[in-house]
Amino acid sequence: MALLPYDGAMIPELRKFHAASATFHFAKRDIVIRQDWKQLGVAAVVWDAAIVLCTYLELGAIQLQDRTVIELGAGTGLVGIVATLLGGDVTVTDREVALQFLESNLRENIPPDLQTRARATELSWGVNLCRFDPGSYDVVLGADVVYLQETFPALLETLEHLSSERTVILLSCRIRYERDRNFLKMLGSRFVVEKVHYDTEKDVYIYKAQKRTVKEDL
Template sequence: MALVPYDGAMIPELRKFHEASATFHFANQDIVIRQNWKQLGVAAVVWDAAIILCTYLELGTVQLRNRTVIELGAGTGLVGIVASLLGADVTITDRAVALQFLESNVRDNIPHGSGSRAQVRELTWGTNLCQFEAASYDLILGADVVYLEETFPALLETLEYLSSEWTTVLLSCRIRYQRDNHFLKMLGGHFTVERVHYDSKRDVHIYKAQKKMKEEL
C-alpha cells in the first residue's frame, strides 16, 4: 500500500500530523511521541482514535494492572505505552516497516528499569500467527485499525487467534464508510460486540468485543 502524504498547507486540519512530535499527559506523566508522516505516512502519526482510547483506559473501566495486553497496528505506540504505564504487561505490534520507529517511541517513554513492562514485536495480521501464543491475552487493543477493507479478513483472523472466551477486545475507530459497519457485522459473527463509549467532539467510537462461546455460534 502506498502511503501518500497530504499537503498540510492545503488542509489545515492535518497540519498537526506534520509536526515532528506530539505531547500527551497520561498515567501522571508527559508522553512525547515522535511523528514521521513523510517517511511512514498514517503509521507514524497520532490519530484521534488513539487519544480517545488512552483516555478511556485511564478511566479505569478496564482492569490493566498485571494483565496481559496486546496492541494491534500500534503505529506510534501511544496506546500500548499508556497501557504499560497503567500497569499492564504489554506486547506492542505492527508491521516490520514500522518497528524501528515504534521501538524508539517505546524506549523514550518507558525507560529501562521503570518497572513498566512493554515489548515490541512484528505482527502482520493473518501471517505467522503461530509465533504468538493462541488465546493468551486478557486484553486486545486497536486504535484506527478498521479502515482498509482488504485487511478485514486478516484482522478478524488475528483477533480470533489471539482471543479466548475471557479476552476483552477494545477497538477505537471512526465509522467513516459503510465498509466499516460491514467489519463490525463480520466481527459480530464471532464476537459479542457492544459500543461502550462515543466521543462526539472527535466522532470516535469504542467497541468492546468478547469471543462467543461455541454453543452461541
C-alpha cells in the first residue's frame, strides 16, 4: 500500500520514516532496524504500535519462553525479533514483496544461536491458510494491522484459523476511526476481547483476544 507523497522537510514528525535505520533497546540488546520507505512504504518503517507492543512483551505480561509465536503484518520485523529474544519460537509473516527486507532485519539482529528460532514466511491474510496448521500457535501478534477496512474480514478469518482456545492474541493499534471500533466489535463476536494496555504518550492500545469456548457461546 502506498501513501500520498509528502515533503518530509515540511512535516518534521514524519522525518523518522525517511531514516535508513532506527535503533531500539529491548531484551537487553540494541536492535538496529533498517527502514526503506521509498521502496516499500508503510511496510518498511517502524510504527509506534510496534514499539508499544515490544515494551509490553518485555514487561512479561505473557509467557513467550518456548512458546510458538506468529506475527501478522510484521513489516520491519521488530516485534518478531523482540519475541525471539524473549524466548519464543517465532514465525514472522508479511506479503511476499516485503519478505527479503524482513529477512535481512532478522539476520542482522538475532544472534546465531537463536537464528533457528525465527523464520519469515509469506502470508496474505485469508489466502492459502491451509499452509498453516490450524490452531497451532500459542501467541499471535499484530502491530498496526487494524487500519484498512477492506482487509478486516480476511484478518478476522486469519486470526480464527491460527488460533485455538488456548491461543493469546495481542493486537497493538491506534483507534483512529469508527471503522476501527467496528473491527473490535467484529473481533468481539468471535473472541473474548479485553483492553490490557494503553500508552497515553503514543495513543496506542493493546487488546488481548482469545477464542470463545463452547460454554461461553451458550
